[in-house]
Amino acid sequence: MITEKLPNDELIGEYVRNQLVYYPTVTRDPFRNRGRITDLITSGRLFADIGLDSLDPAHDRVMICGSPALVTDTRALLNGKGFVEGNHGEAAQFVVEKAFAER
Numbered sequence: 001m002i003t004e005k006l007p008n009d010e011l012i013g014e015y016v017r018n019q020l021v022y023y024p025t026v027t028r029d030p031f032r033n034r035g036r037i038t039d040l041i042t043s044g045r046l047f048a049d050i051g052l053d054s055l056d057p058a059h060d061r062v063m064i065c066g067s068p069a070l071v072t073d074t075r076a077l078l079n080g081k082g083f084v085e086g087n088h089g090e091a092a093q094f095v096v097e098k099a100f101a102e103r
Contacts, residue, residue, distance in 0.1 A: 006020070023046065041054075042077065057082045061093055062083065062093065065097035078093070078094050
């Protein structure tokens with residue numbers, strides 16, 4: 001869907017081809033992109049692989065969704081880079097999907 005259907009979609013295909021970077025990762029099984037996303041960000045490997053600069057709160061936005069531990073670690077990583085967490089009433093540089101990750 002992401003690599004074949006969306007880039008050819010009549011309505012959004014151009015946006016997908018020009019702006020979406022799809023970088024699937026796994027943490028345990030052998031795979032071309034292996035590692036925890038926080039480690040891939042911290043090490044710089046993610047950015048080297050996709051050919052883009054590191055995250056910057058001036059122009060990047062992030063949505064975090066995952067296990068409570070992943071959310072905690074990613075939130076700390078982003079806060080350390082100067083990102084500010086937003087919510088339903090206030091926009092900022094990152095948000096957390098609370099329906100899945102937080103109790």
